[in-house]
Amino acid sequence: MDNTLLSSSLNKSFGKSLLYTLPMFLITFMFMTGGRLNFSDPYSLLATLIAFLLVNILYFMMHYSGKTDRYRVVLFIIFAMSLSFTLIKNMIAIRSSMSFSQADVLECKIPFCHLVIPMMIIPAAFTKSIIFPGSILNGFANISSMVVLWLVATIVLGRGFCSWGCFYGGWDDGFSRIRKRPVIKHINEISRWMPFAVLFMVALTAALTLVPTYCDWICPFKTVTEFEQVTSLESASKAAIFISLFGGLVVVLPILTRKRTQCSFLCPLGAINSLSNKVTPFTVKVDREVCNECFKCVEVCPLYALSREDIRAGKVSIFCSKCGKCVDACTKNAIHYGIKGVPAGHLKNFSRNLFLFVSFLFLAIFSAGAIISSFQSLLKLVF
Template sequence: MGFTAAIAFLVMKTGRVSRWRAVFLVVMAWAFVVRFKAQAVGLKAGAFMTEPTQEVPYCHVALSSTILNAAYNQYLALKSGAWRQWGPLSLGFLWLVFTLALGQAWCSWVCYFGGLDEGFSRLLGRFRLRRFSLPPAVRDLPAGVLIFFAVISMTSLTPMFCLWACPIKLTTSFLDPVDAVRKAQTVILVVMAAGTLVLGPLITGKRVFCGLVCPFGAWQSLWGQVNPFRVTLDKESCTRCRLCVWACPTMAIEHGGPGHPRIIPYCNRCGECVDVCPEGAISFTLLGLPSGGQVVAGAGRSPLAELWEVRSLLVFCGLVLGGAVGGVFVPDALRTLAKALLR
């Protein structure tokens, strides 16, 4: 809680939203890794899962890619009155709360997996590729991944994304490579993890897994529209310098043609473009309505007025919900680390 409050203080003090948000997210991600790796080794005396079949883990990325299976199973559970099987319903309720409160900002403020490529994307600083961009169609890849894996998971009644494509398994337990299929899955895991969580972000400075693979990101960009927080570009102030396009870590700002950059629905409200815009032309708004411009720390407004800015509301929602999720495993991770160091 102290850490979350410190991040909030630093955001308000410096006016830099994304920098301190990234620190928060990266700490959450590595705490998650420490906590779950420690648990996997502690419980099973090894880092491998050896069960012949894998159930859908309670993970938002897994649930989005198996959403049809979850819907079908919950239909059966409700119909049969087997209330012990209603776990995904409570997760669904939690998802609804988070979506109403944060929308797509989940990916930048709460997702402990996103903190992994966020961290690597910032590691090389000025030595990474400066002006990296991909064709706009490529940005639809996560939605394609979501459609394909939702259908194939339903038809095979197996969490296919988890088994075949998810590099996040790296954070918990691996599948034991006992046969040819498992070996193929392990090779894909290593390639995906190296490419999308480590090397891709290091070289391009982008959150490659979040921007090009994660099915939950695509899911959330669809449903996140019910949340009022938006990142809005003021065309009158914009000088078309395109710094925002190069800075966006999830490649959610398009710059095709001579017009102004365009923020596409995959934006997850990280605030990087807000921080980087020299003209203050990009700001957090509610439903795109004018918010009175970007607040710059120390620009003469009273602290109380600053607290009621849209930016402050988003930071508050993000840190409170992120802190609530992190509160489950960050203290445990710190205890585990302390024990390991004192041993």
């Protein structure tokens, strides 16, 4: 049991890091290329190779440097931007606009996203139907696939989904890194429970109206995906709300606080994912024997998931998304990835290696399609 490890022990030699990257290399190659390279389309080939190399270099660096969040965030931000870029490009090609029409709703052509899930549970139980104008099984972002992906990811990663799978999280994560120091340093800790209040509100209103109210009125990410055509005062009000929320919670507040404020204070799925942190085997642990209570981890945590009391009690809260920022910041390696049941301070390297493989594999494969597609478009634009 390696319970006396220092932070430097998380990094590995060049050869060992290569060895750890080999399974990721093979699996991502199979998923990204389907086992063979398509030489007939040079743009597609080049985009696939760039994405493949990017993913594997980032994973290699995680092992080689011992840093997690520093490399995770690169792929996470690229994923968020690529998905928005690909989605908007496709919508403009199909509809000549980012907005969807009443006809798209009537024909159930709206792509499904995981943020609808909190609102569809109660109506699904009582009406035995899904309150979303999407496709159950066919087409892009169909309901079945997205539900399966989210369900498995949330069981395996818990709220880790918010830092390793959510294709929106990269937006506020990215903006939160623009300034070196925060302007707003303190926010009342009770605000951490806001997503539960939002979850309660949207689940209730969605059940009563059979409309996914969060998507309809609140979701700030409609700004970077698609939104209802502005044809009335009501649709104009909706647009004003989601654009303001995007500006406030995804751009301005993350810059001022260096925190992911949309994820911390608004996202109802984040609340459900926080509960699923109880199920996942992977967690972040605090080794009280090594901790010198510098509280750097509390300072850097992007989701207000850590408080000084939590660290003194040797635990992290249910809001932890396992992004690894605190792990990277800890000079004593006192806060580390762990597996439930294994005491804090034990099997640090083993737990980190296993968690990184699982979480990064999910992120790499889930993001691959959007990243390759956007790289391909950029290559066509440049050459």
